[in-house]
Amino acid sequence: MHMNHAEDAPAAPEISFDQFLAVDIRIGTIIAADPYPEARKPSVKLVIDFGPVIGTKKSSAQIVANYALETLVGRQVAAVVNFPPRQIGKFMSEVLTLGFPDEQGEVVLVSPERAVPNGGRLF
Template identity: 45%
Template sequence: MEKSYLTWEEFKKVDLRVGTVTKVETFPEARNPAYKVWVDFGGDLGIRKTSAQITVLYSPEELVGKQVIGVTNFEPKQIGPFMSEFLLTGFADENNNIIIATANSTAPNGAKLI
């Protein structure tokens, strides 16, 4: 597969922000096991919600209070009866389970990845 490169201008269009998980619920209507996740991105962004297939490695209780990284400038996407407002980022492990991308130290909610 040939590698494709982004320009700096293209990368700057991706709005990657840090926020704190405020609420997590199970999502029984999802095709694959998932949670509904609410994240406080602070300031103008406020609290946004998403659906995430992260049930194997995380419980709802351990997610609340965790700082995560999300793409906040995708168009909202309807996932069954739930409207997803951002993309929670992560990496697949060797079993294809998602490891959430997090901040190593506490950052202000809404801080942009630079």
């Protein structure tokens, strides 16, 4: 999410379908959103409910440019749920919340076009 002109980049090298399947992207609903002023880049601490099997996971997201905290709770987002947890300052980020860059390179979250059950896997 640090590349400002990602839309100018060529497609990544070809991968197999099995490599795609190795990346576990799930849908979850944000149940808490808190400011994270200690982060190097302005960030938000999210708690996301991925349903009964995966459960609740934490994520740090650099989304302050496009989202006010109070608009985040209840929003469904897509996240990679099978990366190892990553220490971001004092916060342990357990999943990578996904987004696309807007014209300024700021994150626009990925959401399904209608509500779907939490924990559903992207295919």
